[in-house]
Amino acid sequence: MTQRQRRVRDRTERARRIITAARELAEAEGWDAVTTRRLAALIEYSQPVLYSHFPDGKDAIMAAAALEGFAELAATLVAARPGGLGGVAAAYVAFAEAKPSLYDAMFTHASELRFAEDDTPEVMKACFAELLAVVEPTAREQEAGALTEVFWSTLHGLVTLDRGRRLSPQHRDERLALVVERFGAEGRPKA
Structure with missing residues (x-):
């Protein structure tokens, strides 16, 4: 060397x-x-x-940690993909619960890291792509990217409100099941 x-x-x-x-x-x-x-x-x-x-000190350190988090979340979602929409949704929520400060660095603290931009880091694009992979089959005539953003926003909202103790603990599993059912219903033929 x-x-x-x-x-x-x-x-x-x-x-x-x-x-x-x-x-x-x-x-x-x-x-x-x-x-x-x-x-x-x-x-x-x-x-x-x-x-x-x-x-840039702490902000740059937090951004570097967030990028690691996106790689970890993407790997988690890849592993959960065989479980479909429900598996990915549950894996996303479990990741946020297991690593709350990392999740905050990724999604709630101010950061120069941006999604949906030309210079978005590849690891962040890969993370979004894993969500898109399970939402796209349910999209039918809807734009899959926008539907994925709504699905992701819904999961993030559940995580955030649950962590803030703004939602009833006894309905936790039911809420996630409802999200999966509603998004999954988009892909089923209408009766």
């Missing part, structure tokens, strides 16, 4: 440690607890080292 390759590897490993530490701290204490000072102390690097990897 050349000295240059070693430097690149070491830099990649440092960035990985920073993101991992940020994710762990965020899941334990929330994103407000994630500061460059705390991260530097946790991973035993100086703050300038963190800024050399992430010049």
Whole structure:
């Protein structure tokens, strides 16, 4: 291994440690607890080292964590796709429940990461494509992309309202079943 390759590897490993530490701290204490000072102390690097990897500080670290989250969610949805619309919906909700701070970095905190743009990162497009793959067969004459956005918005709304304790806990499973039934009904022939 050349000295240059070693430097690149070491830099990649440092960035990985920073993101991992940020994710762990965020899941334990929330994103407000994630500061460059705390991260530097946790991973035993100086703050300038963190800024050399992430010049925009915490926002850039959170965006890097979000991109990892999109890759993880896409893989989760791929695995759930054999279960159809219901399997994907349940997997989406389970992901949000299991990784609430990561989900927040992906979908609720302000970020420069944008969907449906020319420069949208591929991993985000792949995540949306997994939702589209199960919604598209139900679309019939409706535009599949728009219907997928509504399906995704519905899941996100359920996750957000449930986490905020704005919905009845005893109807949780029924709500998800209703979403799946309503979206699945779009693909069935009318009687």
